[in-house]
Amino acid sequence: MRLLASNSTRATTSQTPLSWNVGTFASRTARIMALAMFGALVIQVVLLDCAFSLFFTEEKNELLASSQDPSDFQLASYQSYGFFDDISSEDWKLHQQRFQTHKDHMNDRRPDPTSNELPAMYYMSHYDPLFTCPHERRLGGLGDGPKWTCDPHRLERVARERKEKTQAGAQTSNKQQQANCLIYSIGSAGKYEWEEALAKSLMKEGQTTLQTNCEIHVFDYSKDYTKSGHSSELNIHFHQWGLKSSYDDSLPKAWNIPPKDLERLYTLPEMMAKLGHTHHTIDVLKIDCEFCEWFTYKDWLKPELKILQLLIEVHNLPTSLPNPQQNKGGRYFPVSTNLSPSQFFDDIENAGFVMYSKEPNIHPQAQGNGVEFAYIKLHPEFFKAEGATK
Template sequence: MFHLFSTNTYTNVKECVNFAVSKSDTFDGESKKSELLSYQQSFRFFDDIPDEDWKRIQEIKRRTWPNHNGKNPLDKYSHRMGTKDWKRQSNWWYAENFQEEFHCRFAERLPASGWDGLGDGPKWVCDPYRIAKQKDCLVYSIGSNGNVMFEAGVKDQISKNCEIHTFDPGASNKRFGDFGEALKPYSTFHQWALGTDKEAKRRKDIKTLDMTVTELGHEGRRIDVFKNELCEWSTFGDWLKYDIRQILVETHNAPNPGIRDFFYKLHDAGYVIFSKEGNWQNQCGGAEYAFIKLSTDFMIDGSLYENYLDK
């Protein structure tokens, strides 16, 4: 991982004070922050990264593009769900495609420790302390199966004032008991899943993201963290309609015909991958991705997939 700031050792108090004054002159005040490329291209999330460092980060990101094996991420491995070797195919595909392309200096896994079963449940979040500095914080957690550790991690490592909403069509299981009761200290539980318009018309326990946002009165609000465990391939288009800062998603069963559109469209909407890890406890077959949204101005030299497809 590269560092966004240089580290220096100061030999005397005077030198340290002079450094502090110079940094204060550079970054004090909203007007100074607004001049930074990092501030402009991150929708005010990164407000302290010098332009020289930010341009280096841009160049590192550019070098990863296109972020997949060969000319087409669907070329090398076929989709073999239901066959004996589908997990091997999936693992190979994830090993060769869509790697980390951006690094958050203070990313944290939520929760970091203190829980049983930390292999599958915690999620990487980019610089939680930056979210904590905001006036408010809104988190959606799609799919929990009664596991509350992520929600607890948000309260502990971001802010107790974060407003969290957890969605799951199930109500209870043997391991975690009643979902609503388990989540009560951390989150508001809603007993429905997110799905497509067609699915929502067929089942009462499925709602679209549009229906959900409207029902909860969140129109016009930014969703700071959107954690999704279910139906990513069919619902991701709805995510792009909203102001979502970070997307944490467990992807499954790659490759499939829609997977290229998933990664291409998220990228071209400004989402860059800052974390990727395999679901080791389930013999992989899937991967945990974390994206943060930047302005497409961050993508230098025309490094958007809409341009790649034209070649």
């Protein structure tokens, strides 16, 4: 019995390692299978992620491609004479709708001021911007003198494309060759903040001189304000000329401008002819010549002149101008009563210009009686949006 017991014990003892080995093998197999399944799952997830990434990348590329389809920008480009080449038709139609539904007057039955001595009140209640340039900039810094300018980064491209088309056309004389861009600034009093900032905005990074054919011409008859280095570095050219009207000489007579100064006054077409720019496009015309705007504006709007942006500072009202010969107690007396404010602004709009900026001059001397207006020229089709009423 002891022998049997001993054999039984030995048999039991010898079976233990076999049982353990089988269990261990099964456990390892299970772990391997689990790892394999996990690995397969990871691979599936990775493949699925790649598939989704590829799908969405292609979808994104398709969306970008469709959004960058040149045909989608044709409406804005056509109606802005090529100036805006990246505004979708959908967004452009919103600009049209905004213009077509606007009101020019707080009270349409009284479009003109009832008091000629309150210009600031008039400007607060009439004519606001009807358009927004995506990247307009106040060039020249802060204070009085700088001007809001519509997307200056576009100027050189638009003018360059215009020049290429002109050169490609037949029967083009050398006198008609357009500079890459042309800027006229009338009235400066020796201040060049806007002109210098505009020139520098056209420079590429790292440049210290304006390495384009963009010309900036500054006019002021009162004094020689030529600034050293302007011509060679920034392509800014000063002319001691003033602006006169071809149809109204009220202001020079009222202000007793001396004969020697009258000899340096020219109409805008005469200025352009003297500089060889008769057939050229003026990309930006800036007017800030103390009341001359009321007596010369019809010359700027002549159909034969091509002007793409108008930057105008108006002073007081055309029926409320300071007349040195009639000044009594600082009050304003009319120099000319042939023009109403509404006629002035309506004529500008009817010539195809849309206001994009309005900035009252709140300098203590101006007290809101002077206002900076900025306009961009658009195609007649812009003003004819279907299904809208003005």
